[in-house]
Amino acid sequence: MSLRLPPVLVVDDEKNMRLSLKTVLTDERYSVRTVESAEEALELLAREDFFMVITDARLGGMTGYEFLSKSRARWPDMPVLMITAYATPKLAVEAIQAGAIDYLAKPFAPEELLHAVARCGERYRLLRENANLRARASEAYSLEQIVGECAKMRELRQLIQTVAPTAARVLILGESGTGKELVAGALHGLSQRSRSSYVRINCAAIPETLLESELFGHEKGAFTGALKQKLGRVEEADGGTIFLDEIADMSRPLQAKLLRFLEDGTFRRVGGTQELKVSVRLLAATNRDIVEAIREDQFREDLFHRLNVVQFRLSPLRERGDDVSILAEYFLRNFGVSLNKNTRTISRAARQKLLSHHWPGNVRELRNVIERALILETTSEIQPGSLPDFQIEARLHKASPPKPTGAESLDEMMANYERDLITGILEQNHFSLTRSAEQLKISRHALRYRMQRLNLSTGNEPEEPPGAAVKEGSA
Numbered sequence: 167m168s169l170r171l172p173p174v175l176v177v178d179d180e181k182n183m184r185l186s187l188k189t190v191l192t193d194e195r196y197s198v199r200t201v202e203s204a205e206e207a208l209e210l211l212a213r214e215d216f217f218m219v220i221t222d223a224r225l226g227g228m229t230g231y232e233f234l235s236k237s238r239a240r241w242p243d244m245p246v247l248m249i250t251a252y253a254t255p256k257l258a259v260e261a262i263q264a265g266a267i268d269y270l271a272k273p274f275a276p277e278e279l280l281h282a283v284a285r286c287g288e289r290y291r292l293l294r295e296n297a298n299l300r301a302r303a304s305e306a307y308s309l310e311q312i313v314g315e316c317a318k319m320r321e322l323r324q325l326i327q328t329v330a331p332t333a334a335r336v337l338i339l340g341e342s343g344t345g346k347e348l349v350a351g352a353l354h355g356l357s358q359r360s361r362s363s364y365v366r367i368n369c370a371a372i373p374e375t376l377l378e379s380e381l382f383g384h385e386k387g388a389f390t391g392a393l394k395q396k397l398g399r400v401e402e403a404d405g406g407t408i409f410l411d412e413i414a415d416m417s418r419p420l421q422a423k424l425l426r427f428l429e430d431g432t433f434r435r436v437g438g439t440q441e442l443k444v445s446v447r448l449l450a451a452t453n454r455d456i457v458e459a460i461r462e463d464q465f466r467e468d469l470f471h472r473l474n475v476v477q478f479r480l481s482p483l484r485e486r487g488d489d490v491s492i493l494a495e496y497f498l499r500n501f502g503v504s505l506n507k508n509t510r511t512i513s514r515a516a517r518q519k520l521l522s523h524h525w526p527g528n529v530r531e532l533r534n535v536i537e538r539a540l541i542l543e544t545t546s547e548i549q550p551g552s553l554p555d556f557q558i559e560a561r562l563h564k565a566s567p568p569k570p571t572g573a574e575s576l577d578e579m580m581a582n583y584e585r586d587l588i589t590g591i592l593e594q595n596h597f598s599l600t601r602s603a604e605q606l607k608i609s610r611h612a613l614r615y616r617m618q619r620l621n622l623s624t625g626n627e628p629e630e631p632p633g634a635a636v637k638e639g640s641a
């Protein structure tokens with residue numbers, strides 16, 4: 167167990183007692199702070215972290231018992247060990263009833279003290295481990311949560327299974343809402359570090375000035391407002407995984423510090439001189455175009471190479487074909503339960519509408535669309551009217567001409583352009599393949615072929631006989 171314990175706080179008005187307690191404990195590599203009075207102890211507890219308090223029952227000023235009840239009220243989880251003058255059963259009972267975790271009667275052997283302190287240390291560790299476990303349980307990432315049956319999603323799950331058990335750093339790229347966080351969680355969940363902590367930091371959500379101290383911690387007085395020492399999240403993640411989300415938003419100076427940390431796991435707290443070391447696996451993600459960020463000198467190329475040991479690229483939802491339907495049904499089931507609605511299916515017309523939208527917000531957008539539809543729907547099937555007016559958004563989207571990102575080949579760019587164009591025409595024609603093909607001056611068969619090639623769902627509609635009347639929203 168690599169978790170470092172904060173210090174023990176010793177409260178005793180007798181100098182010799184303070185000294186001998188301190189010696190016994192520091193010999194066993196505990197760190198120790200000593201104070202003479204309960205008043206001082208309460209003040210210190212408010213400012214700094216301790217894992218336990220050892221106090222004499224009889225103190226000048228406030229007694230040990232009064233201290234106990236005050237500290238219990240403010241810090242109910244802080245174990246207090248009481249030292250009493252004589253071993254009478256009555257005093258022992260009093261100490262325990264007042265909330266002491268244990269008591270020692272003078273004189274006592276150093277082993278007795280160490281035994282009691284070790285138990286408190288163990289308790290502290292268990293509490294921390296439980297907190298981590300709870301955090302993990304609430305996230306409960308697993309492969310099953312990554313829904314999708316298209317070839318790319320199957321490959322993705324396979325790759326996660328291969329890479330997760332290794333120590334490799336992973337860089338996860340993909341547009342907003344494509345599931346980067348889910349992937350990072352699964353990589354931790356399936357790793358050998360899954361029983362240790364999983365710490366996620368959103369680099370874009372924390373002000374630049376605070377991010378360094380969040381990541382690496384700070385010493386007391388390192389800057390205005392640093393009232394007490396704070397451990398870094400990398401220390402919290404020791405033995406486990408740290409996920410740096412939105413990494414492209416990290417400032418250049420901090421990128422340099424991260425680079426150093428990635429070299430050998432060493433770092434310094436802000437305002438600290440001591441070199442500390444942890445064992446942490448790093449995962450990173452961004453929805454920005456990282457190549458562009460490097461070209462514009464916003465992101466260090468050497469850091470990119472350090473992070474990019476294995477790269478995951480999550481494809482946009484519009485390139486996942488029928489996964490739109492599969493995900494829509496998945497969200498329908500999930501929200502159906504939580505919203506207590508029994509809308510069980512999606513009508514054919516609504517499905518077509520979903521399939522031809524270009525989903526700039528990807529899976530997150532689809533999730534929100536289904537939740538909203540389920541709230542609005544009054545029939546047992548989701549109807550197109552409960553879905554948003556995607557045409558407005560599609561027009562907005564197409565107002566901007568495709569611009570080269572540098573990450574895609576000419577073929578990919580052409581495919582994206584063609585996909586957008588066909589999607590737009592389909593929407594204009596209420597998803598009628600026949601009318602869309604006419605407008606594009608190609609055969610219906612050729613349109614189907616192109617849509618399949620571009621991973622656009624054709625909805626598996628039966629072929630219409632030539633000249634058949636076309637209903638709105640069908641075909």
Ligand SMILES: Nc1ncnc2c1ncn2[C@@H]1O[C@H](COP(=O)(O)OP(=O)(O)OP(=O)(O)O)[C@@H](O)[C@H]1O
Nearest residue numbers: 311312313341342343344345346347348453529530
């Ligand atoms: N394949 C999937 N199966 C099921 N749910 C998914 C899938 N992909 C994404 N989601 C859901 O979509 C939402 C967005 O996913 P996530 O937060 O992982 O996206 P992201 O790529 O991190 O986006 P951003 O770049 O905006 O942070 C979440 O609610 C997530 O559970």
Ligand SMILES: [Mg+2]
Nearest residue numbers: 343346347411
């Ligand atoms: Mg995210």
